Amino acid sequence: MKTYQEIVGELIAVIHALTPEVKALDENTELIGNLGLDSMKVMNLIQEVEDRFDVSIPLNVLPDVRTIGDLALKIHLLLQSHDSAR
């Protein structure tokens, strides 16, 4: 079971690969405000996240995700509910 901090670390690696020009990334980085990801890049990111963490991200959570930390928290919760379902 991954910790929240581990998920943040992996997310930063994924996002860094998508936007190599941005150097400083942390859990408070806003995906749109700071990184300027357009909606297509966001969907690309979600797909990478799904494949990497082997989860299915319900799309109704996206309106409540602003920062890398928000997304990490959603993934963390999804992984937890996966584990408890097993």
Next chain:
Amino acid sequence: MGAQATPTENTLPLRRADFSTLAEALDYAALGQTGCNFYTGRGELIAVLSYAELRRQALDLARQLASFRLPRESRVALVAATSPDFICFFFACQYAGLVPVPLPIPFSLGSHQAYVRQLRALLQSCRPSLAMAPEDYASFLTEAVAGLDIKYFGTADDFRRLPSAKVEPVPLQPHELAYLQYTSGSTRFPRGVMIKQAAVMDNLAGIAQYGVDLRPGDRAVSWLPFYHDMGLVGLMLTPVASQVSVDYLATQEFAMRPRQWLALISKNKATISFGPPFGYELCQRRLRPGEAAKFDLSSWRVAGVGAEMIRTESLREFARALAPAGFREEAFLPCYGMAECSLAVTFAPLGQGLKVDRVDAERLATEARAVSPAAGSRESEFVDCGRLLPGFELKILDVEGREVAERQIGVVHLRGPSVMSGYFEDPNSTREVLSKEGWLNTGDLGYRVGDRLYLTGREKDLIIVNGRNIWPQDLEYLAQQQPEVRPGDALAFGVPGPDGSDLTVIVVQCRETDEAKRADLITRIRSRVQAEIGVDCLVELVPLHTLPRTSSGKLSRSKARQNFIATHNLAQSRSHQERRAAV
């Protein structure tokens, strides 16, 4: 996995949308074996809804909706996820004499508040008696309806638990509305296009009989949203009215995994699919090297292209990249339409593919005429969007309202049985676009050659990004929400992007001189626009009192746009043809 997708071949003689109402069309389709199928982005079949089962469920639901004893043509708002429930509710309304209003689902990151505001504005515009949202979006609906006068709202299952009416409801009749469509208004001042049964049935018949010439063996695939006219009318209602099986992929799943579109066509040997140009481009960009040959697109006879200005480069690239999969460029079917005409207005002839007209760019700019290029002059190219569907009349008018000659550019006006009755409870907006004689001013610019229509741009300020209509007023409003920006300090417009889509630009007058604060303002505007409207935009700060005005002193978007294009050298990047021709 026990479920099997509905078959392509039907046991029923094909009837090509020759019905008088949508309910009657479903009554017939339900006698056969075809239906719709829902797939995940990973290609799993998650739901199958035969038209027989759709009719059963819609009739049951119609009795439950009837228990509210609402006046006929009362509106029912439906948050339109790509799901069997949406289609069941849409047809339940048809049987119950109620008018469905498909509403969007949220797409963007961080858009929670913006989406709730948008939903609320739409609900205030269509004033529904009932509202349904799928489980996943129910909480947004609950927030949006707070304080509004709505009789009942809930999830699909909430509605299914209601008591049924004792009396059999009477379906919507040909002179009554079929649905309201909200694709063509601004976010803050939405306009609901009213489409009558007779109008949509006329358009469906045109699409099925002339546009795509439906035949036995046809099967459709769609990832277009149900709240968009092409997704709703073209890929949901046309299949029902022609008893064609269709395979659905949710729009967001497509955006995440676009190659699944090709996988679905390959798997079920689909023959018909539509999309805006950017959909094809997205798909092609995500193709992996050597992967094309793994798909089999040889069955794909109609690859419809519409919803925005068609530029040929990215489509030709798509065709080249997927030639190893058996895709034929002649399968491209350019078409033109809008929600105000139900959906379709013109289609290119089947099998023609992308036929372009090369014209002299200088004379186009100076005389608004589309004529063959003189030797050595720059060229522009426009795609043949084909002929009018039967029933439509076309007039192309100049600024004084006079009809223009062939190859002269003017504003496209249309009249015919598929045209809307008006905007819902909005007589002013209706009067602006619809004349007493029934002529619709489309705001699109174009010219004709013989019976062919070519579109060249827009008279109205509308911006189109990835097939979505965006109103500059909404963008300007968002910019002006920033504390340092005042009303009249922002102008928004679209400039031609490389693929036919617009690039969105906001020019903002700004007093601030501190570089860090200026950068911060740009970031705030961009993220607000991204969250509220879901598009990326370019924000340019200019000194005070520099936004251009018309001779009567009004701010001029079109002048700002021209200035922007001139100062950023964008005219050159309009198309490679032009650049090559200029060299």
